[in-house]
Amino acid sequence: MDKIRIRGGQTLNGVIRIGGAKNAALPLMAASLLSDEALVLSNVPHLADITTMANLLGQHGVLVSLDGQAGNGGHVGRVMSLTAGKITSTTAPYDLVRRMRASVLVLGPIVAREGVATVSLPGGCAIGTRPVDIHLSGLEALGAEIEVEAGYIRARAPKGLRGARYVFPKVSVGATENLLLAASLAKGETIFENAAREPEITDLCECLIAMGAKIDGVGTATLTVQGVDRLHGAEHSIMPDRIEAGTYAMAAAITGGTVELEGARLDHIEAAAAQLRKTGTTIESRNGGIFVSRANTDLLAVDVATDPYPGFPTDLQAQFLALMTTAKGASVITETIFENRFMHVPELQRMGADVTLQGSVAIVRGVDQLNGAPVMASDLRASASLVLAGLAAEGVTEVRRIYHLDRGYERLEEKLRLVGADIERVEDS
Ligand code: UD1
Numbered sequence: 001m002d003k004i005r006i007r008g009g010q011t012l013n014g015v016i017r018i019g020g021a022k023n024a025a026l027p028l029m030a031a032s033l034l035s036d037e038a039l040v041l042s043n044v045p046h047l048a049d050i051t052t053m054a055n056l057l058g059q060h061g062v063l064v065s066l067d068g069q070a071g072n073g074g075h076v077g078r079v080m081s082l083t084a085g086k087i088t089s090t091t092a093p094y095d096l097v098r099r100m101r102a103s104v105l106v107l108g109p110i111v112a113r114e115g116v117a118t119v120s121l122p123g124g125c126a127i128g129t130r131p132v133d134i135h136l137s138g139l140e141a142l143g144a145e146i147e148v149e150a151g152y153i154r155a156r157a158p159k160g161l162r163g164a165r166y167v168f169p170k171v172s173v174g175a176t177e178n179l180l181l182a183a184s185l186a187k188g189e190t191i192f193e194n195a196a197r198e199p200e201i202t203d204l205c206e207c208l209i210a211m212g213a214k215i216d217g218v219g220t221a222t223l224t225v226q227g228v229d230r231l232h233g234a235e236h237s238i239m240p241d242r243i244e245a246g247t248y249a250m251a252a253a254i255t256g257g258t259v260e261l262e263g264a265r266l267d268h269i270e271a272a273a274a275q276l277r278k279t280g281t282t283i284e285s286r287n288g289g290i291f292v293s294r295a296n297t298d299l300l301a302v303d304v305a306t307d308p309y310p311g312f313p314t315d316l317q318a319q320f321l322a323l324m325t326t327a328k329g330a331s332v333i334t335e336t337i338f339e340n341r342f343m344h345v346p347e348l349q350r351m352g353a354d355v356t357l358q359g360s361v362a363i364v365r366g367v368d369q370l371n372g373a374p375v376m377a378s379d380l381r382a383s384a385s386l387v388l389a390g391l392a393a394e395g396v397t398e399v400r401r402i403y404h405l406d407r408g409y410e411r412l413e414e415k416l417r418l419v420g421a422d423i424e425r426v427e428d429s
Contacts (some may be wrong), residue, residue, distance in 0.1 A: 006390035012257035014419035020238035032082035037233030061088030108182030163188030301329030318385035344382035
C-alpha cells in the first residue's frame with residue numbers, strides 16, 4: 001500500500017488545474033440508466049469512485065467507454081460514454097455497493113425504468129451512520145413498494161412510478177438526486193420541497209433537461225418535475241470540483257502562498273471563500289478560475305459551522321480545521337451534518353495541534369508550528385486535512401491509508417508538486 005511523504009515548509013506558488021467534480025459525476029453516471037441512448041459526459045475525473053460506479057453500471061448492462069488525453073497534473077477532458085440499451089440486471093450486489101455509498105443512486109433510475117430494483121443497503125461509514133431512509137420514503141411517495149430484507153432494499157412499481165408532492169424531512173444531497181432521477185420517468189407531476197440546492201444537483205438537473213426531462217425551479221429548494229415517457233441521449237460537461245478547489249485554496253492559505261485554481265468557480269464556494277477572507281487570505285475570480293493568496297499576511301482564527309449549500313460545506317470542514325491549527329487565536333468549528341466527522345483531530349494532535357473536542361464542536365487554538373509525524377487517513381476529506389497540515393509542518397509527515405485520498409483527489413501529489421510542494425508517493429514497507 002502506498003503512503004504520501006511530505007517535507008513541510010514550502011510555500012505554494014503557481015497554477016493548479018481543477019478537475020471535474022466527483023460528486024457531480026456519480027449521479028450523472030447513474031442518469032445513463034434512464035435512457036437506451038448514449039449519455040456522453042466530458043470532464044470526467046480520474047478517480048477510484050468513478051471506476052467503482054462504472055463497474056456497478058457495467059454490471060447492470062450499461063456499456064461504458066472512456067476516451068481522453070493525459071495532461072499536466074491530471075487527465076484533462078476525459079470523455080465517458082454510457083449506453084444503457086438494455087438493463088440486464090436490476091440488482092446491485094453488496095460486493096459493489098459496500099465500496100461506495102453513492103451506489104444507492106442506481107435505485108431510483110432502475111425502479112423508474114424497469115419497475116423493480118434490488119439494491120444492497122450501503123451500510124455504515126466512518127463519518128457517521130448515514131441512513132437511506134429519506135431515499136426510501138421519497139420513492140414510496142412516488143408509488144414504489146419498498147421492502148428491506150436480508151441487507152437488501154427491494155423497490156417495486158410494476159405499473160411505473162407516479163408523480164407526487166414530497167417534502168424532504170431533512171436536506172439530503174443523495175436523496176434529492178435519487179428522487180430527481182426517479183421522478184423524471186414518473187407519470188405526471190412531482191413537486192419536491194426542501195430539496196438540496198448543491199451545485200451538483202443543478203448540474204444533474206441540467207443534464208436531465210438535456211436528456212428531455214422537464215424540471216422547473218433548478219437551483220432552488222422547490223423542484224417541479226413533469227414526468228416524461230422516455231429520455232434520450234445527451235452530451236454534458238461535468239462541473240468543476242468545488243471541494244478540490246476549496247482544498248487547494250486552503251493549501252495555499254496554510255503555506256502563505258499564491259495559487260491560481262484553473263477552471264474553478266468562485267460562486268460555488270462563496271461560503272468557504274467568505275471565511276477564508278476573514279483569515280486574511282485573498283480569494284477572487286480571475287482568468288476564468290480562482291486566485292488565492294496569503295502572501296505577507298497573518299493567518300487569523302475564524303469560526304465555522306457547516307451547513308447544507310449555500311452554507312459552509314461539511315466536505316471542507318476537515319481542511320479548514322487543519323488551516324486553523326496554525327492561525328493566530330482560537331477558532332470554533334461546528335459540524336452540523338455528520339455526527340462523527342472529527343477523526344482527523346487525533347491525527348492533527350499528533351502533529352502538535354491544540355484542539356479540544358466537545359461533541360459536534362471543535363475548539364482549535366492556533367500553535368506557532370506543527371511538527372511532521374506519521375499519521376493515518378480515516379476518510380476522504382480527513383486525509384486531505386492531514387496533507388494540508390503536512391505542507392505547513394516542520395519536518396516529515398507520512399500519511400498512510402491514502403486509498404481514501406485516491407477516491408476523491410486526482411493525482412493530488414502531482415498537482416501539489418507542480419506548485420512547489422515537497423511531496424511524493426512512496427511504497428509503504
Ligand atoms: C453527499 C456527498 C458528500 C457530502 C454530503 C453532504 C456525494 C457522493 N456525497 O453525501 O460528499 O459530505 O452530501 O454535503 O455527493 N441522511 C438521512 N437519511 C437519508 C439520507 C441522509 O438521515 O436517507 C442524513 C445523513 O446521515 C447526513 C445528512 O442527512 O447526516 C446529509 O446527508 P446527505 O446530504 O444525504 O449526504 P450524501 O448524499 O450521502
